[in-house]
Structure formats: structure tokens, C-alpha cells
Amino acid sequence: MTKSAYRNNLFLTGVVLVLLFFLQFVLPDYHVLMGTRMMVLAVFALGFNALLGYVGLLSLGHAMFFAAGLYGAGLTVYHFGWSLPAAFGFAVLASALLALVIGAVVLRTIRVSFMIVTLMFAQVAYLMVLYFAEWTNGQEGLSLPLSARAVHLFGATLDLSSAITRYNLAFGLLALCLMLLFAYLASARGRVATAIRDNEGRTEMLGFNVFAGKLEMFVLSGAMSGAAGAAYALLFGYIGSTFASFQYSIEALLFTLLGGAGTLLGPLLGVLLMVAMIDKLSELTSAYLLVIGVVLIVVILWFPKGILGTIRERWAPWLL
């Protein structure tokens, strides 16, 4: 990346973050809640896009990592009464570890086999959530106790029943993940990742360990998706098996494709549009899943590069 491209991307990301931050002062309550949800889901999509957009691996099982974070945080709080920061840290670590183990297996496959194997692992995870219903309460799920609605950190107390507090926590996580990914992609390691995406054989013949590069991104991606799951559990105080289901893997894919795979801000844009659309549609019809399907088809057929991907192609080649 050239210096000016670096500056442009940094500036654009900064502007978007500042806008998001100030939205909390103008939005009505309901939209603050929705904004919070969108930002957490955007972190999930960001994690998914790290893998699809920058090393070119399409996983159909990312709900597994979202759920790993969700349950990693939720269960430790519910059953062991852990403090929220500890539960969050544990959940991110657990997701990263899970991604390391699963990645070491699934990265031996490519393309369609990779999609199928990730899907299979995710289904195993989903069924495990149902199987261990004694702990997870299966489909019905668990509501976190009232004691888990406040965070005590460095002598201060954050009240999670406050919509504004939740918004800012979600915002903080999103900002952190965006910056992390930005720094990674702008570094030498990020160059290797995109080199693997563009031409795997060539990259290996330049002396790079392609498997290790993919695994590194897989772990980063899993940890980010897990962080989103953990934030979701802790901010909204509920965990349930739906979050481990196939539908969530597909949603991450859809958000990313709509916004533009391989663009830093694409997943965020995809989430904003898609969640807003689902919200409006579900007021009108119960068949909103049908609309998701149609959007997916339209995007793949006519905008395979997504919104930001198309913009990059036409007008802004510097877009990261």
C-alpha cells in the first residue's frame, strides 16, 4: 500500500468511526439499541471478511465461532458467576483456541471441500449446544442473571441496562477490531495474506509458509467472531442455540458480500443495510428470510464485488 492510500484509508475509517460515535446523541432510543446490535454483528462480519476477503477462504461455519464466544462468555457468567471482563476475555481466548484447532484441520482442504468441512464442524457445534441442554438450556436458551447487568472495572461501575453504555461498549469493540485489522493489513503479514489470496502457488514459491499464513488469519477471524458473540451475550444478557445455527453463518456471508468482500468497511456497511432492511420488512411480512435469499442471489449475480468492492473498482482503487 502506498503512503497516500494508507492515509486515505485511515482517514475514511476515522470519519466513519466519528460518525458512529456521534450518532448516539441524535438517535432515538430504539435506534440506539439497533445500532448497538448492528455494531456487534459488524464485528462478526469483520471477522468473517478477514478470512473471505483477505485470504480468499469462504467458511460456511462461522456461526460456530460466534457461538463459541457467546457460550464461552454466557455460560461462565451464568454457571460460575464470573465477572464480565473475565468472561469476555475467556470467551475470546476460547474462540481463538477453537479456531486454531479447527483451522489446523480444515485448512488442509480448499474451495468447495473447505466450505463443506467448515459447515460440518459448525453443525457439530450446533448439535453439541442442543445435546448439552443441561448446561445451555438448548433452543430456549438462558437469560443472564441481573447481577450480570453491571460491569465493575478499575473502581468504576458500568450499568449495562443503560442503552447508551451498551452502545459505547459495542462501538469500542468495533473501533478496536477495525483498527486491529487495518494495522494487520497494512503490515508485511497483511501483504502475505493478500498474496496468498491472489496467487497461492506463487506465494509459496517466494518462500512464504502459506499454511501458516492462512492459519494465522483463521485464528484472527475466529477470535474476532468470538469477540462479537461474547459481546452479544453480555450486552443483551441472553444466549440461545439459534446463534449457533447455519443461518448465522449465512448472515455473516451475506453482510460481507453485500458490503464488499475484501474491503475494510464493507462488512459494516452490509450489516447496516441488511439489518435495517430486515427490521423494516419484518414489520410488513413474516417472510423476511425470503427477501434475504433474494438479496443474496441478486448480489452474487449482479454485484459480485459488493457495494464498496464496486466503488473501489470504478472510482477508488486505494480502498483497503
Place this chain on the structure above:
Amino acid sequence: MASLTPLLVTSGLKRHFGGVKAVDGVDFTLHEGEIRAIIGPNGAGKTTFVSLLSGRTEASGGTIRFAGEDVTRLPAYKRVQRGIAYTFQITNIYQTKSVADNVRMAVQGRMQRVGMPAFDFEAETAAALAAVGLSDRAETIAGELAYGHQRLLEIAMGLALQPKLLILDEPTQGLSDAEIENFLSLVRTIAKRATVLLIEHNMAVVMALADRISVLTRGQLLAEGTPSEIRDNAAVQEAYLGA
């Protein structure tokens, strides 16, 4: 030129694909500083042989020693880190990256190999581009280059790695006569720093460049010698030159 310890030695090197013996027990020695050409009819196993050397294909039997070390079981990327560079028979570059970015990846590959802290990335990139004469096209998207220039870019990437051994798989394929002329002097420049192993169909190129020639037929080494020895070898003429 040739030092006493060979740079590369294979013994009994084999690669079988099912019943097909693509490479079938090759004992091959390459000395430092040489320009060696491998010739042979189509399907003789030349590309498979160099794929075995670079690690893109796994050996079914035999050993490969590079600079005194057994590299037979090393994955390709580790062999590159030890100094074996391979340029592809079919142009294999980052189509969507700029020419300079293509070379930068190679420089970065070398950087992680030697681990120099103060490494002048841009100077290294510029030097490799200048060596093949692509400096004025540094910002062009690689996929939009003319074919001959893509071949040159491929070689620039090999150069930027600064390998001990540079394997060129049919480098002049698809080049015009003028481009070939340019290419000959380029290889001679490279050979001052690196050992060159060349697979080539164009006999004029082989005769002009190679210090020694190895002839491969049906996966086996048929003959080896200087260009004039090979030219006069009756067995080679029969098997390959079709005299």
C-alpha cells in the same frame, strides 16, 4: 568457475505417477556458478524433475542435497528460503497487483529469509526492475503487461529473491527474437551471482548460454556434457535431435 563441493546433487531421484515413471532414478550434479541446461523431448520429465528440485512435487524415491544439506523432505517454501528459486513455465504472477508490488513480494520473501533489520525495500525492488528493464512500467498492473514483459517480471521476481540457484522453466517460450536476445544477456548477468538451471526448447538459446547440458529422456539421464559434446553425441541425436 566450478567449485569442489557441488551446489546440488540428486541421487536415484524418482517420481512415479501411478505406472508412469516421469522421473526414474536420476543422478545429477550441479556445481556452483554453472549455467546448466536440461533438454529432452516432450514428456521426458524435465518439468517434473525441476519440480522435484523446487519442492512443488514430492519425490517417490531418492535424495536431493542442496549446499550440503538433505532437502528431499523439505516443503517448497523452506527450499526457497534456502536459496532455490523457481520461475514458472506458464507465467505465474500476481495479475491484479502492480509490477512493483509483484517484485516487492519477492523482496519480502528474501527479507524473511535473511532477516535484515535495515533492508532497503524500495532500492531492492527498483534494482530488480532495472535489471530486467521494467523500471518504467513499475506502476502498471501486472496482468495488463504484454506477454514478454510478464516473462521478464517473472524473472525479476526470481532475481529479487537473490537465490543461490535459479531454475528457469522454458523462459523464452513465447518471446520474440529481439526479446530473446535481451534475455540472453540478462541470464549472463544473473549467472555472475547465481547458479542457473535452465529448461529450454530453443536450441539456439541452449547452445549460446549453457556451460553444460544434461539430456533427459523417458525420465532418465541420457547424456551430459558441453554443448559441442552433446551436439556430437550419437545417442542424443537419435533420441532427441531426430537425426
